[in-house]
Amino acid sequence: MRTPQQACTSRPNTKPRGRGGRQPATGPAPVFTMVDRQHTARHSRRSDADVVSVMIRRIFTLLAITSLWASAAWAAPANIENNGAPHHVVDLVFIAEGYTVDEQDTFLADATQIYDGLMKSAPYNALRPLFSAHAIAVVSAESGSDHPATQVERDTAFDSTFDSNGISRLITANTGEIMARANAQMPSYDIAILVVNDAQYGGSGGAIPMVSLHPKAVAILRHELAHNLADLADEYEAPYPGYPPGDSEPNVTKQLDPVPWKSWVASDTPVPTAMAAATGPYSPIGAYEGARYQSKGIYRPAPSCLMRTLSAEFCPICAEAMILSVSGDSATIRGHQPAGSQIACVAGLCPMMSLTVTTQESVEVTWLLDGNAVAKGLEWTPPSTLVGAHVVVARSFDTSPLVRDDPASQLFESRQWQLTITGAPPPVDAAPADLFVPPIDTQPDAQEPTQPDAQEPTPPRRASAAGGCGASPWQSTPFGLLPLCLAAIVARRRRVL
Numbered sequence: 242m243r244t245p246q247q248a249c250t251s252r253p254n255t256k257p258r259g260r261g262g263r264q265p266a267t268g269p270a271p272v273f274t275m276v277d278r279q280h281t282a283r284h285s286r287r288s289d290a291d292v293v294s295v296m297i298r299r300i301f302t303l304l305a306i307t308s309l310w311a312s313a314a315w316a317a318p319a320n321i322e323n324n325g326a327p328h329h330v331v332d333l334v335f336i337a338e339g340y341t342v343d344e345q346d347t348f349l350a351d352a353t354q355i356y357d358g359l360m361k362s363a364p365y366n367a368l369r370p371l372f373s374a375h376a377i378a379v380v381s382a383e384s385g386s387d388h389p390a391t392q393v394e395r396d397t398a399f400d401s402t403f404d405s406n407g408i409s410r411l412i413t414a415n416t417g418e419i420m421a422r423a424n425a426q427m428p429s430y431d432i433a434i435l436v437v438n439d440a441q442y443g444g445s446g447g448a449i450p451m452v453s454l455h456p457k458a459v460a461i462l463r464h465e466l467a468h469n470l471a472d473l474a475d476e477y478e479a480p481y482p483g484y485p486p487g488d489s490e491p492n493v494t495k496q497l498d499p500v501p502w503k504s505w506v507a508s509d510t511p512v513p514t515a516m517a518a519a520t521g522p523y524s525p526i527g528a529y530e531g532a533r534y535q536s537k538g539i540y541r542p543a544p545s546c547l548m549r550t551l552s553a554e555f556c557p558i559c560a561e562a563m564i565l566s567v568s569g570d571s572a573t574i575r576g577h578q579p580a581g582s583q584i585a586c587v588a589g590l591c592p593m594m595s596l597t598v599t600t601q602e603s604v605e606v607t608w609l610l611d612g613n614a615v616a617k618g619l620e621w622t623p624p625s626t627l628v629g630a631h632v633v634v635a636r637s638f639d640t641s642p643l644v645r646d647d648p649a650s651q652l653f654e655s656r657q658w659q660l661t662i663t664g665a666p667p668p669v670d671a672a673p674a675d676l677f678v679p680p681i682d683t684q685p686d687a688q689e690p691t692q693p694d695a696q697e698p699t700p701p702r703r704a705s706a707a708g709g710c711g712a713s714p715w716q717s718t719p720f721g722l723l724p725l726c727l728a729a730i731v732a733r734r735r736r737v738l
């Protein structure tokens with residue numbers, strides 16, 4: 242399970258990200274290119290004077306940011322959806338770009354709409370309780386974004402622009418300033434997303450996914466976040482010169498015997514798998530050649546996937562990887578009682594034990610006593626007959642049918658208690674009315690039937706006259722309720738007397 246510090250710093254900012262900015266082979270074009278790289282490239286064409294000017298402006302911007310931060314002039318991030326403490330969830334933070342002071346309410350509505358669309362799509366919908374979303378309002382002097390190809394320039398907070406590297410749909414911006422703003426206002430954020438107030442189709446991936454307000458913004462963000470969340474590779478083949486070689490991502494491989502997703506491959510599916518063998522966009526799962534900016538020598542799991550084209554859904558392998566990764570980076574168990582890990586109690590008086598878990602319907606809780614499953618559900622109380630020292634484990638498990646392989650046990654969480662129970666268990670049969678035992682020397686009346694009436698329930702098993710201390714340790718006597726052995730002794734005494 243993730244720690245808060247891991248949550249807010251490591252994933253988006255340290256993993257290398259590079260997404261080809263070229264048109265994929267089929268369908269609408271994803272628009273991802275390493276943002277820092279593109280932004281640097283865009284500014285590298287400027288003159289030295291321009292560079293100095295930019296540096297001076299950035300210094301003043303940094304001073305302004307520091308000053309504003311110190312004076313707490315920024316509004317607190319707004320909650321779009323809060324599903325738990327930062328160390329329990331993946332915190333998405335939407336940041337405004339190109340929204341004027343009069344458009345901040347519009348920004349919140351736009352960010353909320355994009356987030357809702359994202360969380361209604363698979364597999365995000367299965368993971369929604371593991372996410373929280375927030376919005377950071379940032380005021381730009383002008384509305385919109387730059388479009389150099391048409392000589393449109395806007396004075397905006399993060400200097401965003403379309404037409405990056407000559408690709409009209411490729412949006413870039415000053416990621417350093419975006420990260421600084423996110424860190425200043427919400428240090429616990431996991432992934433920052435820039436919402437660009439412009440309706441033209443566009444976006445980009447990388448450390449800071451960026452989307453415009455085009456209707457395909459949600460599809461773009463679904464794809465981009467999959468890079469950030471699960472380290473998924475692009476599955477399209479358009480070359481990305483200079484991108485590091487390899488096949489470390491969970492949805493691509495150069496290894497065919499076996500493929501990493503072998504549990505999804507039917508025994509009668511040939512590997513590698515020809516496109517002619519496809520029976521649907523995501524079946525059969527096999528090894529289709531062409532992925533990760535190469536057409537040869539590297540394989541993807543399915544004929545199609547959202548990591549290959551925006552018009553598709555995620556293939557089963559990508560969906561599985563996302564569920565495992567998000568589950569591993571968040572917490573299903575949100576609380577437990579008793580709070581401590583040591584419980585000392587008296588037999589029959591031990592407290593009920595309970596877990597609080599997220600609202601995912603696929604999550605089940607099993608209780609284990611000394612390693613043996615004894616109950617299912619959110620609560621369990623030690624039985625009154627239990628004494629001695631025991632280990633109790635409450636284990637949550639996401640039974641999602643979208644996952645077949647969980648080698649790192651990321652769908653499991655548990656809480657453990659050391660349970661020490663003292664004292665003898667209370668009497669098992671303590672109801673006097675049911676415990677009459679005939680006197681030892683009483684003989685059956687010859688007139689009475691020797692067999693119980695068939696209409697009456699079979700009487701409880703009695704202690705035998707010969708044994709005395711039989712199945713029931715108690716019996717009623719003219720002197721009240723006595724332990725059976727004592728009653729037997731009294732009876733014998735009376736007979737002797």
Ligand SMILES: [Zn+2]
Pocket residue numbers: 476492542543545546547548555556558559
């Ligand atoms: Zn895929």
